[in-house]
Amino acid sequence: MSDWxxxxxxxxxxxxxxxxxxxxxxxTRFGDEPNSNACLVDLGxxxxxxxxxxxxxxxxxxxxxxxxxxVAERSVFARKNYFYPxxxxxxxxxxxxxxxxxGGKLAVQxxxxxxxxxxxxxxxxxxxxxxxxxxxxxxxxxxxxxRAGVPLLEIVSEPEIRSSREAAAYxxxxxxxxxxxxxxxxxxxxxxLRCDANVSVRRRGTEKFxxxxxxxxLNSFRYVERAIDxxxxxxxxxxxxxxxxxxxxxxxxxxxxxxxxxxxxxxANDYRYFPDPxxxxxxxxxxFVDAARAALPELPAEKRARFExxxxxxxxxxxxxxxxxxxxxxYEAVVKALGxxxxxxxxWVMGELAAALNKDGLGISASKIDAPVLAGLLKRIxxxxxxxxxxxxxxxxMWAGEGDADAVIEKRGLKQITDPNAIAGVIDxxxxxxxxxxxxxxxxxxxxxxxxxxxxxxxxxxxxNPAEVNRLLKEKLGPSGG
Amino acid sequence: xxxKSLKELAAALAAGETDSxxxxxxALKRIEARDGELNSFVTVAGEAxxxxxxxxxxxxxxxxxxxxxxxxxxxxxxxxTQGVTTTAGSRMLEKFVxxxxxxxxxxxxxxxxxxxxxxxxxxxxxGSSNETSYxxxxxxxxxxxxxxxxxxxxxxxxxxxxxxxxxTGTDTGGSIRQPAALAGITGLKPTYGRVSxxxxxxxASSLDQAGTLTVSAEDxxxxxxxxxxxxPRDSTSAEQPVPDYPALLGxxxxxxxxxxxxxxxxxxxxxxVRETFRKAADELAGLGCEVEETTLPNLKLSxxxxxxxxxxxxxxxxxxxxxxxxxHRAADPKDLTDLYERSRGEGFGxxxxxxxxxxxxxxxxxxxxxxxxxAQQVRQLIADDFRRAFEQxxxxxxxxTPTAAFRIGEKTADPVSMYLNDIFTIGVNLAGLPAVSVPxxxxxxxxxxxxxxxxxxxxxxILSLAHQYQQATDWHRRVPEGWEE
Numbered sequence: 001m002s003d004w005x006x007x008x009x010x011x012x013x014x015x016x017x018x019x020x021x022x023x024x025x026x027x028t029r030f031g032d033e034p035n036s037n038a039c040l041v042d043l044g045x046x047x048x049x050x051x052x053x054x055x056x057x058x059x060x061x062x063x064x065x066x067x068x069x070x071v072a073e074r075s076v077f078a079r080k081n082y083f084y085p086x087x088x089x090x091x092x093x094x095x096x097x098x099x100x101x102x103g104g105k106l107a108v109q110x111x112x113x114x115x116x117x118x119x120x121x122x123x124x125x126x127x128x129x130x131x132x133x134x135x136x137x138x139x140x141x142x143x144x145x146x147r148a149g150v151p152l153l154e155i156v157s158e159p160e161i162r163s164s165r166e167a168a169a170y171x172x173x174x175x176x177x178x179x180x181x182x183x184x185x186x187x188x189x190x191x192x193l194r195c196d197a198n199v200s201v202r203r204r205g206t207e208k209f210x211x212x213x214x215x216x217x218l219n220s221f222r223y224v225e226r227a228i229d230x231x232x233x234x235x236x237x238x239x240x241x242x243x244x245x246x247x248x249x250x251x252x253x254x255x256x257x258x259x260x261x262x263x264x265x266x267x268a269n270d271y272r273y274f275p276d277p278x279x280x281x282x283x284x285x286x287x288f289v290d291a292a293r294a295a296l297p298e299l300p301a302e303k304r305a306r307f308e309x310x311x312x313x314x315x316x317x318x319x320x321x322x323x324x325x326x327x328x329x330x331y332e333a334v335v336k337a338l339g340x341x342x343x344x345x346x347x348w349v350m351g352e353l354a355a356a357l358n359k360d361g362l363g364i365s366a367s368k369i370d371a372p373v374l375a376g377l378l379k380r381i382x383x384x385x386x387x388x389x390x391x392x393x394x395x396x397x398m399w400a401g402e403g404d405a406d407a408v409i410e411k412r413g414l415k416q417i418t419d420p421n422a423i424a425g426v427i428d429x430x431x432x433x434x435x436x437x438x439x440x441x442x443x444x445x446x447x448x449x450x451x452x453x454x455x456x457x458x459x460x461x462x463x464x465n466p467a468e469v470n471r472l473l474k475e476k477l478g479p480s481g482g
Numbered sequence: 483x484x485x486k487s488l489k490e491l492a493a494a495l496a497a498g499e500t501d502s503x504x505x506x507x508x509a510l511k512r513i514e515a516r517d518g519e520l521n522s523f524v525t526v527a528g529e530a531x532x533x534x535x536x537x538x539x540x541x542x543x544x545x546x547x548x549x550x551x552x553x554x555x556x557x558x559x560x561x562x563t564q565g566v567t568t569t570a571g572s573r574m575l576e577k578f579v580x581x582x583x584x585x586x587x588x589x590x591x592x593x594x595x596x597x598x599x600x601x602x603x604x605x606x607x608x609g610s611s612n613e614t615s616y617x618x619x620x621x622x623x624x625x626x627x628x629x630x631x632x633x634x635x636x637x638x639x640x641x642x643x644x645x646x647x648x649x650t651g652t653d654t655g656g657s658i659r660q661p662a663a664l665a666g667i668t669g670l671k672p673t674y675g676r677v678s679x680x681x682x683x684x685x686a687s688s689l690d691q692a693g694t695l696t697v698s699a700e701d702x703x704x705x706x707x708x709x710x711x712x713x714p715r716d717s718t719s720a721e722q723p724v725p726d727y728p729a730l731l732g733x734x735x736x737x738x739x740x741x742x743x744x745x746x747x748x749x750x751x752x753x754x755v756r757e758t759f760r761k762a763a764d765e766l767a768g769l770g771c772e773v774e775e776t777t778l779p780n781l782k783l784s785x786x787x788x789x790x791x792x793x794x795x796x797x798x799x800x801x802x803x804x805x806x807x808x809x810h811r812a813a814d815p816k817d818l819t820d821l822y823e824r825s826r827g828e829g830f831g832x833x834x835x836x837x838x839x840x841x842x843x844x845x846x847x848x849x850x851x852x853x854x855x856x857a858q859q860v861r862q863l864i865a866d867d868f869r870r871a872f873e874q875x876x877x878x879x880x881x882x883t884p885t886a887a888f889r890i891g892e893k894t895a896d897p898v899s900m901y902l903n904d905i906f907t908i909g910v911n912l913a914g915l916p917a918v919s920v921p922x923x924x925x926x927x928x929x930x931x932x933x934x935x936x937x938x939x940x941x942x943x944i945l946s947l948a949h950q951y952q953q954a955t956d957w958h959r960r961v962p963e964g965w966e967e
Contacts, residue, residue, distance in 0.1 A: 040581065040582060044807070045581070045807075046562060046570070046575065046580070046684075046802070046808070047561075047562045047680065047684065048681075049680050051716075052717065079798050081845070083801065083804060083822055085806050088802060088807060089802045090801020090802050143806070272845035272846060274794060274795075274850070274854060277718075277795055278684075278687050278717065279717055280718065
């Protein structure tokens with residue numbers, strides 16, 4: 001273990017799933033023709049004024065309630081002033097001294113299944129900026145303002161994260177939560193969820209924080225982990241060679257796997273925050289909060305605990321199955337249709353089904369096999385109609401659209417042979433055909449038992465009931481050796 | 483028809499004695515013939531006006547009518563008007579054509595008003611003399627060597643010279659009332675939130691308010707009735723019912739309690755102004771009001787407070803003029819910083835730059851608490867003074883300005899003395915209250931005004947007091963020499 005302890009805090013920007021922008025009626029749709037979703041308010045035309053989208057406020061409140069935070073009765077929008085071409089007004093409307101969500105905490109499941117609770121400082125509403133497009137034009141920069149004014153919830157954690165893995169796990173937990181709440185689609189490729197990290201290191205056992213750097217552009221769980229790892233190593237190297245960490249903003253380059261300072265020229269920006277006089281304070285009454293609270297779904301951590309308890313799943317399995325609300329719903333539907341067998345259902349959902357979805361690049365909601373249909377297949381395993389091995393073949397056929405489990409079993413003649421007489425007949429034939437192996441087995445080479453099982457299964461095209469094959473083979477072969 | 487009140491014009495139109503086309507043509511002719519002497523218009527929109535007049539006449543023929551229908555007017559060049567340039571008196575927006583109408587413009591258009599043009603003003607409404615306009619100073623029709631006040635100087639001069647029956651203005655620290663006083667007309671600044679700010683080029687958002695420049699309080703009532711009311715596009719506009727202002731003008735003022743804050747009559751006030759005001763106060767007593775002296779102890783802090791708050795907001799509001807999307811753009815910028823520096827350096831005039839610098843400074847890290855935050859606290863104290871006074875009084879009155887119109891160039895070298903001309907008007911903006919300035923006589927040959935301040939949303943009250951004062955006096959009917967016909 002290193003002498004150095006990393007101290008990490010994350011700032012996550014989640015794009016809220018409102019239909020229109022936070023201060024204008026323009027659409028928030030992604031991927032449209034540049035500047036086609038930018039109205040006069042988004043363009044910052046002379047005389048236009050912002051009008052707050054109440055739905056964005058509701059979504060922020062819902063997030064606050066989900067993390068057990070205080071949803072402020074009164075919060076205030078402020079202007080963050082700076083010049084940039086993709087910031088049309090010359091200021092970003094954000095929240096500064098009085099954010100809408102204060103405090104809260106989130107239970108984060110780590111890879112080993114254990115749990116860490118991360119405290120949150122705040123979450124506040126703000127508008128997104130546009131995008132500068134440097135590549136598409138010679139000698140000049142294009143500006144696309146479709147994104148300008150899209151509502152963001154900036155979620156700020158306390159500096160309580162102690163490793164890159166915890167950071168990634170925390171980000172996964174936020175990702176999962178905002179999707180559960182239906183307030184963000186979590187699409188990181190489209191920038192719907194973005195992450196900056198504040199990273200410093202200190203000698204283990206000391207209290208005082210080291211000088212931190214801010215890492216930008218961490219737009220996947222993997223980049224969060226890798227960039228923080230790189231930065232921790234870099235800072236330790238600097239400190240151990242007698243240098244000092246400089247407080248600065250650094251950009252992560254995933255191709256080169258390194259962080260580099262952003263233009264060093266700028267001295268600390270003075271954003272000259274002040275309350276936006278065009279907007280009234282956001283006042284939230286108890287009725288609004290109560291309604292939002294009543295509409296809260298079961299949250300990932302609650303669901304995870306319930307799955308562990310009711311379905312007797314391991315913390316890891318429960319974590320995987322509850323990471324997405326749709327996946328958890330699917331799993332529960334399978335268990336319900338199956339009337340139990342929760343572990344078998346978990347293995348199939350996390351195994352065959354997950355692999356098939358992954359191979360086809362599909363989400364659970366686009367699964368080619370619905371939950372009751374998958375349950376139908378699993379029922380044929382539990383009632384002994386087919387073996388687990390055959391079930392995999394049936395699953396593939398079902399995935400390929402050949403119908404439900406019974407149809408595939410019928411059509412392909414895959415029904416399991418359980419009749420002891422039929423199996424005994426096959427065993428007799430196998431023993432007769434392999435006298436050498438029989439002699440060796442009886443001479444003490446007990447590993448050959450598996451050979452006989454294999455031969456029987458081969459002769460029955462895998463359809464023989466494995467338990468019955470084992471029992472009868474033992475009977476017929478007799479003991480191995482003396 | 484010139485010199486007629488809005489009520490008389492509406493009656494003449496209704497009786498078929500004239501039509502909108504004739505009124506509009508007459509206004510355009512007069513502007514064409516005489517505005518060279520004043521420079522009160524930046525843009526004359528003749529074709530658009532003739533079209534609007536024809537439309538108004540057709541609507542009237544179709545049975546529609548209204549107190550403003552078919553009557554010519556002018557918009558201060560701070561209101562965005564679709565298809566007609568909106569310059570805000572600045573080189574920055576010299577060629578800017580708004581793609582939309584301000585709410586005030588749209589409401590007047592809907593009421594059948596015929597806009598003949600856009601009036602000159604101090605650049606971005608920053609000024610008290612109309613001398614900061616990129617399009618040159620406006621002259622006061624009472625004395626062409628003197629300023630008409632500002633920032634709505636063009637609107638004030640145009641109405642004083644009877645080029646148009648009325649014009650719109652905006653008032654952030656006195657920009658309607660001060661020029662109205664200096665040009666001998668009636669200027670109404672409604673309560674903050676009474677009239678939508680949507681489509682008004684922003685100066686200081688927490689203070690800006692649209693209002694009217696008219697000959698009389700009665701005319702103001704008609705125009706206010708058309709432009710007031712909640713606008714979903716302005717979050718700071720008030721969801722308050724709009725009274726029938728013209729119908730309430732006759733409400734009795736007998737027994738109303740009128741306070742004269744002694745700070746309005748301190749040593750900075752010209753003796754001639756003070757004397758004129760005494761007579762006006764006597765008139766109010768003659769109308770049956772109970773007039774007595776009172777105090778607004780923190781009013782003296784209003785100018786320094788204002789010159790922190792307003793520039794702070796302005797420095798941010800004017801950041802959007804960066805040469806990227808609209809407005810002046812420097813030629814051949816060599817990089818982004820050069821584009822910003824030269825576009826803004828060339829586009830803005832000296833007073834605008836001064837206020838952007840002040841505003842940037844007071845919001846800066848390390849100075850915010852000492853300036854911006856402190857100013858907000860003092861603003862609250864000033865508002866509290868007014869609140870306390872209005873527990874005792876229905877109206878507060880005083881001279882609108884400490885002096886009559888000053889000479890062009892007289893104060894340009896000394897911004898602080900210029901700022902002090904708004905000393906009696908600024909506090910009203912800081913407190914968000916309604917006030918009207920009415921002509922109350924002359925200091926020598928120059929008109930001076932009386933300001934009537936009311937409780938929030940009591941426009942009906944201040945207009946009724948102003949109207950009844952105007953029934954008893956004829957100062958508002960005086961027309962500057964040479965502009966009678």
